[in-house]
Amino acid sequence: MVSSLFINPFSEDAREIVRNYGSPDTIFEASSVLLDTVKRTRGQNLDDNSLLPGSIGDLAIKRVEWYLQRQRRGFDHGDYAYLMNPGIKEYDVIAFYVLAQAAGAGFRRGSREVRLVVESTGALVEDRFRVLGSERDEIIEEVLIELGSEGTSWMELSELIGSGKLRLTDLILHRGRVVIDEDEFLMTFQDLITDRDPRSLYAALVGLELKETMISRIIMQRTEDYIARVSEMSSTVEPHPIILETAERIRETVNEVTSFRGGPVKSAGPGKLVPDAFPPCIRGTLDGVKSGNRNDAIVLLLTSFISYARLYPSVFRDRTPLKVSDLDPDLRVIREEILPIIYEAAERCEPPLFEDDPQEKLNITAKLGFGVHDEPEPEHEGESKWYTPMSCEKIKIHLPDLCRPDDLCRRITNPLTYYNRKRWELHRGKSEQEGED
Numbered sequence: 001m002v003s004s005l006f007i008n009p010f011s012e013d014a015r016e017i018v019r020n021y022g023s024p025d026t027i028f029e030a031s032s033v034l035l036d037t038v039k040r041t042r043g044q045n046l047d048d049n050s051l052l053p054g055s056i057g058d059l060a061i062k063r064v065e066w067y068l069q070r071q072r073r074g075f076d077h078g079d080y081a082y083l084m085n086p087g088i089k090e091y092d093v094i095a096f097y098v099l100a101q102a103a104g105a106g107f108r109r110g111s112r113e114v115r116l117v118v119e120s121t122g123a124l125v126e127d128r129f130r131v132l133g134s135e136r137d138e139i140i141e142e143v144l145i146e147l148g149s150e151g152t153s154w155m156e157l158s159e160l161i162g163s164g165k166l167r168l169t170d171l172i173l174h175r176g177r178v179v180i181d182e183d184e185f186l187m188t189f190q191d192l193i194t195d196r197d198p199r200s201l202y203a204a205l206v207g208l209e210l211k212e213t214m215i216s217r218i219i220m221q222r223t224e225d226y227i228a229r230v231s232e233m234s235s236t237v238e239p240h241p242i243i244l245e246t247a248e249r250i251r252e253t254v255n256e257v258t259s260f261r262g263g264p265v266k267s268a269g270p271g272k273l274v275p276d277a278f279p280p281c282i283r284g285t286l287d288g289v290k291s292g293n294r295n296d297a298i299v300l301l302l303t304s305f306i307s308y309a310r311l312y313p314s315v316f317r318d319r320t321p322l323k324v325s326d327l328d329p330d331l332r333v334i335r336e337e338i339l340p341i342i343y344e345a346a347e348r349c350e351p352p353l354f355e356d357d358p359q360e361k362l363n364i365t366a367k368l369g370f371g372v373h374d375e376p377e378p379e380h381e382g383e384s385k386w387y388t389p390m391s392c393e394k395i396k397i398h399l400p401d402l403c404r405p406d407d408l409c410r411r412i413t414n415p416l417t418y419y420n421r422k423r424w425e426l427h428r429g430k431s432e433q434e435g436e437d
């Protein structure tokens with residue numbers, strides 16, 4: 001039977017392991033038992049030693065590296081198969097705490113590195129559930145009890161809901177309490193369910209997926225809280241040098257994997273805007289829009305178009321959701337280039353957008369993924385979604401006055417695709433002309 005340790009680093013057993021381990025002095029010392037377990041993992045690639053963690057410290061870094069690599073093209077599961085091997089559980093629990101302490105001691109709240117540690121923890125939980133096989137149900141029930149989520153009030157989950165980690169609409173509620181358990185669901189609702197089998201309805205509505213999502217989100221929230229506590233303590237107690245060294249290695253790993261220079265990185269990274277390649281609807285919006293279409297044109301259309309065109313024009317091709325800070329870590333491009341373009345277009349509207357709708361500035365920040373705030377700040381990133389540009393179909397419905405299609409429009413379905421195509425054509429035209437000259 002797989003232990004719940006493999007999933008839940010906040011169980012009493014997990015804490016006991018960490019207490020018994022004591023000082024982090026030895027976390028970068030080679031462990032032959034860990035390395036043997038890693039090498040014996042089915043499907044693990046063994047032809048490159050740098051893929052194999054030889055110590056708990058290495059394992060901690062590999063957790064983040066795995067998360068970054070799995071978002072890239074050409075990711076090979078065999079490079080990190082050991083992360084799905086329950087045999088590493090004791091080492092993995094200590095690696096988790098080393099990682100979380102390094103994140104708290106070495107990085108500010110809301111930083112990209114803290115976010116990656118939290119997100120990688122949630123992603124590992126979700127992927128590990130998939131390899132549990134017949135033991136999955138039992139482990140899920142065990143972890144739910146360990147996390148104390150049975151009979152939880154939705155108010156207790158308000159932080160998760162508020163931060164967008166869990167959607168209220170995903171939960172089954174009865175008198176304010178979240179119904180997770182099958183027996184409780186049947187007792188509560190079976191008299192009301194007349195047109196189908198209550199058990200199959202439970203499986204469809206609650207089922208394993210919701211339970212797994214809840215577990216992963218609760219563990220992410222607790223990881224975030226733990227990191228925040230470590231961060232607070234670090235201001236009064238000097239962190240252990242090994243923890244600071246781990247933080248440095250996290251920084252190096254994140255920079256190495258996400259760097260847009262050299263190496264097998266994703267296709268189109270941030271680049272200068274090419275206004276000549278803007279589609280007619282965007283050019284019309286930049287010239288200023290009259291009341292009526294004005295708010296949606298600036299907040300929904302222009303904000304998403306300009307931000308993606310400048311930072312992540314290949315989003316539809318790569319299909320990898322990124323956050324603004326993955327591409328613009330210090331938010332300099334957002335603050336100094338993207339927002340001024342949006343604000344100036346808002347100013348050119350009739351009447352100027354912020355004069356009678358000042359709250360739209362908050363909505364622009366929200367559409368960039370930084371929640372409802374005056375300006376994008378790193379600590380708020382993730383409170384909302386970074387919206388991708390709406391399709392031509394939606395623009396024709398909601399902003400019909402702005403859609404004045406030209407020839408190229410016939411071959412595309414989104415203004416961002418127009419931009420990429422036109423940019424490529426302009427570039428090709430320039431190269432041909434240079435060739436002729």
Ligand code: SF4
Nearest residue numbers: 279281392403404409
């Ligand atoms: S077809 Fe699409 S890209 Fe062209 S103007 Fe209309 S909305 Fe813009």
